[in-house]
Amino acid sequence: MVKGSYDFLGLNYYTSNYAANNPVYNNEEASYQTDCRCNLTSERNGIAIGPQAASPWLFVYPRGIKDLLLYTKQRYKNPIIYITENGIDEVDNGTLSHEEALTDTMRIDYYYHHLSNVAKAIKLGVDLRGYFAWVVQVEVE
Structure with a gap:
């Protein structure tokens, strides 16, 4: 009853991994890890x-965000997509002044390259309708 009943797909993208087959998991009960x-x-x-x-x-x-969008386009017959989270975390450096903290070249570079890859996916026909940035700092203890 619910097959194909969605209005859009929401995707979170942070990172990519290399994957290798692990037949040991074939006999285990499925879990998040297996x-x-x-x-x-x-x-x-x-x-x-x-x-x-x-x-x-x-x-x-x-490049992983573009690959994910193109895979989703092909696998799910080009659905409407919203990127519901994409971003990077960084260590909270309490020694920076407010002005120095706002000169966030790491995050600027991250979003520039990720959004460039999103634009490439759109040019290849991905039906992307929205993008939400995820911004967080990790406190160092």
């Missing part, structure tokens, strides 16, 4: 997929 039946890693041959953000799991890989 459902994909693969090993996920953020590096290959000792090289990270991109620069690491404040969170240990978040690596910057702008």
Whole structure:
């Protein structure tokens, strides 16, 4: 009854991973960790997929957002898409002045490259109707 009944898809994108088949998971009960039946890693041959953000799991890989949008377009017959979250976290550096904190070149670069890849996906026919930025700072204890 619900198949195909959605009005749009909301996608969150933060990072990408390399994936390798893991047949060991084939005999386990499906869970968040085993459902994909693969090993996920953020590096290959000792090289990270991109620069690491404040969170240990978040690596910057702008091409991944374009790949996700194109995959979704193909797999789900070009649905209306909203990017409901996309962004990067950073360590809260309390030593910066207000002006220095506003000169946030890391975040500017992140959004520039991610939005450039979003624009490429739109040019390739993705029906993207909205984009919401996610901004957070991680407090250092």
